[in-house]
Each structure stands twice: as C-alpha cells, then as structure tokens.
Amino acid sequence: MSISKERKENLLLLSSCLGVVFKDLALLDTALTHTSYANEAKNGIIHNERLEFLGDAVLELACSTYLFNRFPQMPEGEMTKARASVVCETTLADLSAQLGVGKYLLLGKGERLTGGSKRPSILADTFEAVIGAIYLDQGWQTANKYILAKLHSALVAVEQGYNLKDYKTILQELVQSQGTCIEYKLINETGPDHAKCFCFAAVVNGERKGSGSGSSKKEAEQHAAFEALKGYGVL
Structure with missing residues (x-):
C-alpha cells in the first residue's frame, strides 16, 4: 500500500x-x-x-x-x-x-x-x-x-x-556510600489488569533522580534505577 x-x-x-x-x-x-x-x-x-x-x-x-x-x-x-x-x-x-x-x-x-x-x-x-x-x-x-x-x-x-548485578542493587550501593537513602514511588499505572503498565520514580532524599515504566512493578523500578544511574554518570 x-x-x-x-x-x-x-x-x-x-x-x-x-x-x-x-x-x-x-x-x-x-x-x-x-x-x-x-x-x-x-x-x-x-x-x-x-x-x-x-x-x-x-x-x-x-x-x-x-x-x-x-x-x-x-x-x-x-x-x-x-x-x-x-x-x-x-x-x-x-x-x-x-x-x-x-x-x-x-x-x-x-x-x-x-x-x-x-x-x-x-x-x-x-x-x-x-x-x-x-x-x-x-x-x-x-x-x-x-x-x-x-x-x-x-x-x-x-x-x-x-x-x-541488577540496577537497583547498584543504585542502592551508590546512595548508601554517599550516606543517603532511596525509595521507589509509584507515579501511575495504566492498562487493563492483564496488561498493566507501571511507572515508578527513583527518589533519593526526596529528590526524583529517574523514572521508568514496565509491565511489572519490579521491572519499572529497575528501569527507574537505570535512569537514575545515568544521571549520576555511572552508566
């Protein structure tokens, strides 16, 4: 066509x-x-x-x-x-x-x-x-x-x-070495129950360092950690 x-x-x-x-x-x-x-x-x-x-x-x-x-x-x-x-x-x-x-x-x-x-x-x-x-x-x-x-x-x-290692582990080790802490916050989720898409943010001491999406919460958190690591210049 x-x-x-x-x-x-x-x-x-x-x-x-x-x-x-x-x-x-x-x-x-x-x-x-x-x-x-x-x-x-x-x-x-x-x-x-x-x-x-x-x-x-x-x-x-x-x-x-x-x-x-x-x-x-x-x-x-x-x-x-x-x-x-x-x-x-x-x-x-x-x-x-x-x-x-x-x-x-x-x-x-x-x-x-x-x-x-x-x-x-x-x-x-x-x-x-x-x-x-x-x-x-x-x-x-x-x-x-x-x-x-x-x-x-x-x-x-x-x-x-x-x-x-997985990206969450790498990021955890990095922020701990700096005396800070990290948490992952759900930003939103879309799609039907059989095909959900989650979006999480990696937050270090209250500051958003990276976000990512995935078909599971674990995958979205890994993606967010990956983005955060790029922001730190590690990747």
Missing part, C-alpha cells in the same frame, strides 16, 4: 530522530505497524513481526561480535549473560521511548486505548523491528554501528562489571 502524505511526513520526522535516512520509508512504516493494527485493517497490511524477528537476530549478532572481540578471555557462559543484560526489554524499551517511537506506532483501537504506545514490551519489540528495517535498508555495517552507538551505556555497564 502507498504511504499517505501525512504518514510520510511523520516517518521522516521519526527518521530524523533515529538519525537514519531511509532509502525505503516503507520499511520503517512496516516496522511501526503492530499486529493489532494489521488485524483490524484486514486489507493486506503487513505487520512488523518478521522485521522484529530479523532485528532481534541482528541485535544479538552485533552484541555478540562486540563482546567476542572486546573480551577475548570471557567464557561463553559469561558472554551469554552479558549479552542478555544488554539486549533486554528494559534497555530496548528505554531506547524506543527516548527516540519517541511510541508516537508513530500504528496500533489497533483496543491496544491504543489501553496504553500500548507506552507499553515496554511493545516498545522493545518495535525497536527490534526498526533495527531489522535499518539492516535491510542500510546493510550490516550501518546497522552494526548504529546498534553499538545506541547500546553504548549498556555496554559500558558490561565493561564495569555491572551486568553481574
């Missing part, structure tokens, strides 16, 4: 935010088309699951290659653990949110009304689909360079050994 003028303008805006000049905007359009939208449209619209599958593989290859070359003595088991800490839902959803991907998602009515554009699982899957689109449009070298740039903070965490 042809892309409308308004949709093309929106895709160009997102393309600018992504920092990628697409040769074929239709690839980016497909990457942003959720299954719920395609199912409701019923007119042959292609959804993003195949691109998500491809993008997931490209992400893993880029991360695996980096770890293999950067840590020649790291055992296979540790590389697997490190890769999982980098290419995880929290990190990918965070990147999607930072780039404003949710605003350009094509979602079914029900998914849209229940906060699908902010749901971490959808944002993470969409980021993978976008990577798949970049790979098909620009090739491996560009996709690999793009991935390593976007995952820089998470890869730094591996360099410093933080992948062996």
Whole structure:
C-alpha cells in the first residue's frame, strides 16, 4: 500500500530522530505497524513481526561480535549473560521511548486505548523491528554501528562489571556510600489488569533522580534505577 502524505511526513520526522535516512520509508512504516493494527485493517497490511524477528537476530549478532572481540578471555557462559543484560526489554524499551517511537506506532483501537504506545514490551519489540528495517535498508555495517552507538551505556555497564548485578542493587550501593537513602514511588499505572503498565520514580532524599515504566512493578523500578544511574554518570 502507498504511504499517505501525512504518514510520510511523520516517518521522516521519526527518521530524523533515529538519525537514519531511509532509502525505503516503507520499511520503517512496516516496522511501526503492530499486529493489532494489521488485524483490524484486514486489507493486506503487513505487520512488523518478521522485521522484529530479523532485528532481534541482528541485535544479538552485533552484541555478540562486540563482546567476542572486546573480551577475548570471557567464557561463553559469561558472554551469554552479558549479552542478555544488554539486549533486554528494559534497555530496548528505554531506547524506543527516548527516540519517541511510541508516537508513530500504528496500533489497533483496543491496544491504543489501553496504553500500548507506552507499553515496554511493545516498545522493545518495535525497536527490534526498526533495527531489522535499518539492516535491510542500510546493510550490516550501518546497522552494526548504529546498534553499538545506541547500546553504548549498556555496554559500558558490561565493561564495569555491572551486568553481574541488577540496577537497583547498584543504585542502592551508590546512595548508601554517599550516606543517603532511596525509595521507589509509584507515579501511575495504566492498562487493563492483564496488561498493566507501571511507572515508578527513583527518589533519593526526596529528590526524583529517574523514572521508568514496565509491565511489572519490579521491572519499572529497575528501569527507574537505570535512569537514575545515568544521571549520576555511572552508566
């Protein structure tokens, strides 16, 4: 199907935010088309699951290659653990949110009304689909360079050994070393009971240091801790 003028303008805006000049905007359009939208449209619209599958593989290859070359003595088991800490839902959803991907998602009515554009699982899957689109449009070298740039903070965490701990533990140790305390406060929750999205803030001595969303309270708190650590310059 042809892309409308308004949709093309929106895709160009997102393309600018992504920092990628697409040769074929239709690839980016497909990457942003959720299954719920395609199912409701019923007119042959292609959804993003195949691109998500491809993008997931490209992400893993880029991360695996980096770890293999950067840590020649790291055992296979540790590389697997490190890769999982980098290419995880929290990190990918965070990147999607930072780039404003949710605003350009094509979602079914029900998914849209229940906060699908902010749901971490959808944002993470969409980021993978976008990577798949970049790979098909620009090739491996560009996709690999793009991935390593976007995952820089998470890869730094591996360099410093933080992948062996969760972000809440790291933040707890940091604030305790400064003689302060931390608590996590629920900001809001959206969506139906079977698909909740929680948003928490990491608050240190009454000051909000970071916030994050997740499909569970634990995941949202981890995301908030991750944002707080970036604010401290740790990640």
